[in-house]
Amino acid sequence: MKNQWMNFFTGSVKIILHGKGIERFFNDCLRNGIQIWNVKKLGQEAYTCHVNLRDVKKLRTLIKRQDCTFRFLTRKGLPFLTQYSLKNSGLIIGVIVCFLTVFLLSNMVWSIEIKGAEPATEHKIMQELDKLGVKKGKFQFFLHDVESIQRYLTDTISEITWIGVVLNGTSYHFEVVEKNEPKKIETLSPRSLVAKKKAMIAKIYVEKGQPLVQVNDYVDKGQVLVSGFIGKENNKKSIAAVGEVYGETWYLTQVDIPIKTTIPVLTGEAYNRHYLKVGSLNIPVWGFFPPEFDRQEEYTAERPFYFWKWKLPFSYVGKTLHEQEIVERIYDDEEAIEQAIEMGRDQVLSNLDRDAQIKGEKVLRTQKENGKVRVDIHYQVIENIVKIEPIIQGD
Numbered sequence: 001m002k003n004q005w006m007n008f009f010t011g012s013v014k015i016i017l018h019g020k021g022i023e024r025f026f027n028d029c030l031r032n033g034i035q036i037w038n039v040k041k042l043g044q045e046a047y048t049c050h051v052n053l054r055d056v057k058k059l060r061t062l063i064k065r066q067d068c069t070f071r072f073l074t075r076k077g078l079p080f081l082t083q084y085s086l087k088n089s090g091l092i093i094g095v096i097v098c099f100l101t102v103f104l105l106s107n108m109v110w111s112i113e114i115k116g117a118e119p120a121t122e123h124k125i126m127q128e129l130d131k132l133g134v135k136k137g138k139f140q141f142f143l144h145d146v147e148s149i150q151r152y153l154t155d156t157i158s159e160i161t162w163i164g165v166v167l168n169g170t171s172y173h174f175e176v177v178e179k180n181e182p183k184k185i186e187t188l189s190p191r192s193l194v195a196k197k198k199a200m201i202a203k204i205y206v207e208k209g210q211p212l213v214q215v216n217d218y219v220d221k222g223q224v225l226v227s228g229f230i231g232k233e234n235n236k237k238s239i240a241a242v243g244e245v246y247g248e249t250w251y252l253t254q255v256d257i258p259i260k261t262t263i264p265v266l267t268g269e270a271y272n273r274h275y276l277k278v279g280s281l282n283i284p285v286w287g288f289f290p291p292e293f294d295r296q297e298e299y300t301a302e303r304p305f306y307f308w309k310w311k312l313p314f315s316y317v318g319k320t321l322h323e324q325e326i327v328e329r330i331y332d333d334e335e336a337i338e339q340a341i342e343m344g345r346d347q348v349l350s351n352l353d354r355d356a357q358i359k360g361e362k363v364l365r366t367q368k369e370n371g372k373v374r375v376d377i378h379y380q381v382i383e384n385i386v387k388i389e390p391i392i393q394g395d
Contacts, residue, residue, distance in 0.1 A: 007052065007076075007077060008076070008077050008078055009077065010052055010053060010054060010077060010078075010079075011052070011053035011054075011075070011076070011077030011078060011079040012050050012051065012053060012076050012077055013050070013051055013053060013056065013074070013076075014038075014048060014049070014073040014074040014075075014076075015048070015049060015050075015051060015059075015070045015071065015072055015073060016042070016046065016047070016048050016070060016073055017046065017047045017048075017049070017068055017069070017070045018045060018046050018069055018070070019045055019066065019067050019068025019069055020045060020067045020068065021066035021067040022045065022066075022068050024066055025062065025063060025068055026039070028062045028065070028066070029059070029062060032058060032062065034051065034052075034055045034059060034062075035051070035052055036049045036050070037049065037050050038050045048073065053079060102307060102308060103305070103307055104139075105170075106169070106170065106305075106307050106309075107139060107140050107141065107170075107305060107306055108137060108139055108140065108170060109134065109135065109136055109140060109170060109171075109172060110136060110170040110171060111136070111170065111171040111172070112126075112134070112135070112136065112171070112172045112174070113172070113173050113174065114126075114174040114176060115173070115176065116175055116177060116178070117160070117174075117176040117178060118159075118178065121157070121159045121160065121176065121178060122176075124157055124159065125153060125157060125160075125174065125176070128152070128156055128157060129149075129153075132144060132149060134149065134172060140167070140303055141316060144301075145302070146165045146167050149165050150163060150164070150165040153165075153174075158179075159179060160176055160177065160178055160179065161178065161179050162176075162177040163175065163176050163177070169306055169311075170309075188242070189240060189390060189391075190228050190238035190239055190240055190390070191240050191241055191388050191389060191390050192209070192224050192225075192226060192227050192228040192229075192241050192388075192389050192391060193209065193224070193225045193226040193228075193241050193243060193245060193386045193388065193389070194222055194223060194225060194386075194387050194388075195219045195220065195221055195222065195223045195225055195245075195247070195385050195386075195387065196385055196386065196387035197221050197247075197249060198218075198219070198220055198221055198249070199219055199247025199248055199249045199385045200217070200218050200219075200247055200248045201213050201214065201215050201216060201217045201219065201245065201247050201248075202215065202246045202247055202248045202382050203215065203244070203245070203246040204243070204244070204245045204246070205243055205244045205245075206226050206241075207243050208239055208240065208241055208242040208243070209226040209227055209228055209239065209240075209243060210226065210229060210230055210241075211225070211226050212224050212225060212227055213225050213245070219247065219385075224389075225243075225245045225385075225386065226241040226243050226245065227241065228240060228241040228391045229391070244384065244386065245384070245385055245386050246382055246384055247382070247383065247385040248359060248380055248381070248382055249380075249381050249382075249383055249385070250378065250379070250380060250381070251378070251379045251381060252376065252377070252378050252379075253344040253347055253348060253377050253379065254374065254375070254376050255340040255343050255344045255374070256372045256373070256375075257331060257336045257339050257340050257343070257372060257375065258331075258371060258372050259330060259336065259368075259371050259372065259373060260328060260329070260330050260331075260371065261328070261329050262326050262328050262329075263326070263327055263329060264324045264327075265324065265325060265327050266297070266322050266324060267323045267324070267325050268323075269293075269322070270320055270321060270322050270323070271287065271290050271291055271320070272286075272287055272318065272319070272320050272321075273286070273287030273290060273318070273319045273320075273321070274286040274316070274317075274318055275316070275317040276316065276317075277302065277314060277315045277316070277317045278313065278314045279313070282317055287319075290321055291321075293323040294325075295323070295325065296322060296323055296324055297321075297322045297324055298319060298320070298321055298322075299319070299320045299322070300317065300318070300319050300320075301318050301319075302315055302316070302317045302318075303316045303317075303318075331373070333373070336366075336373040336375070337363060337366060337373070337375055340363075340373065340375035340377065341361055341363070341375075344361075344375070344377045345358055345361070345379070348379050348381065352381065352383055353383060353384055355383070355384060356381055356382065356384070357381065357382045357383075358381055358382075359380040359381060360379070360380040361377055361378065361379050361380070362377070362378045363375060363376070363377055363378075364376040364377065364378055
């Protein structure tokens with residue numbers, strides 16, 4: 001018989017027939033469209049067979065016309081399984097509730113461990129985690145992924161150099177490297193401090209050595225600022241000069257700013273899609289009809305599921321579609337100059353040490369050509385102008 005696998009959903013029964021009119025009964029069943037299969041003869045007047053559950057009523061009507069009887073042996077299929085489940089609903093509900101409880105508890109945050117941080121730094125980390133919602137009792141589905149948490153803490157807390165974040169089951173583990181590491185004691189060779197570029201001395205601090213310049217002095221590149229020779233003329237000795245010398249330096253930059261620029265911006269419209277990921281297959285759960293944005297930006301977050309301490313082979317994937325639009329911005333002269341000064345400032349500082357500061361800036365010339373504003377800017381910068389020059393024995 002074809003498509004017997006469908007019998008599981010409709011249900012089937014196995015019956016045993018006794019009597020003298022069994023053959024005539026089978027013929028009546030065929031004429032009335034009653035499907036019978038797996039017919040087996042057990043004796044002279046006994047047969048077993050299978051019948052669809054929906055045909056049992058017809059079967060009772062037809063068998064009254066024949067000199068035979070039947071009784072049920074086995075029952076199979078979804079209707080009987082459902083009936084059995086309803087009779088034992090308490091046990092089944094208890095198993096389902098137990099499974100769901102363990103599943104939910106396995107996907108909550110139960111502990112947060114921080115290593116390598118001082119108490120004050122650890123307190124700050126816990127405060128920032130609390131802002132992110134990372135705390136005991138929270139479901140992991142609604143938290144940021146590990147990479148986002150790591151990036152946020154690194155950018156927010158200035159006391160740390162690096163932080164590692166690991167999610168192990170229901171526990172978050174944080175490994176912290178703080179900035180206040182003890183400095184290594186270095187053995188310095190005799191040396192002098194010289195100017196690495198032309199400047200005007202703005203600030204000078206000498207720990208060791210003989211200063212040869214003062215504040216507001218102009219110095220040229222290569223000029224000695226702090227000498228490594230100390231003592232009188234007849235009794236000089238060389239040491240490692242140590243100090244800081246900051247000078248005012250000058251830079252001229254040229255920046256071109258387009259008068260018209262187009263930039264993508266988010267409109268605020270967003271659409272969320274939810275998937276159940278099994279292996280490499282994403283099965284849609286919600287969000288089947290996303291809007292058709294002309295331009296969009298997609299953000300994807302994946303959360304693994306756990307049962308107790310074991311990671312399950314499926315996970316939750318959430319995708320957020322943000323609508324974008326292209327906006328044309330037209331600068332007037334004042335805005336173009338402000339933008340040029342900001343860009344020029346970034347260009348200057350990108351080539352200097354981190355402690356360099358811009359003291360002043362002055363626009364020397366502006367010129368419009370080919371849809372652009374060309375701006376020449378003069379910057380006054382305070383920076384460390386020290387360059388180390390070793391003292392060779394015999395100098």
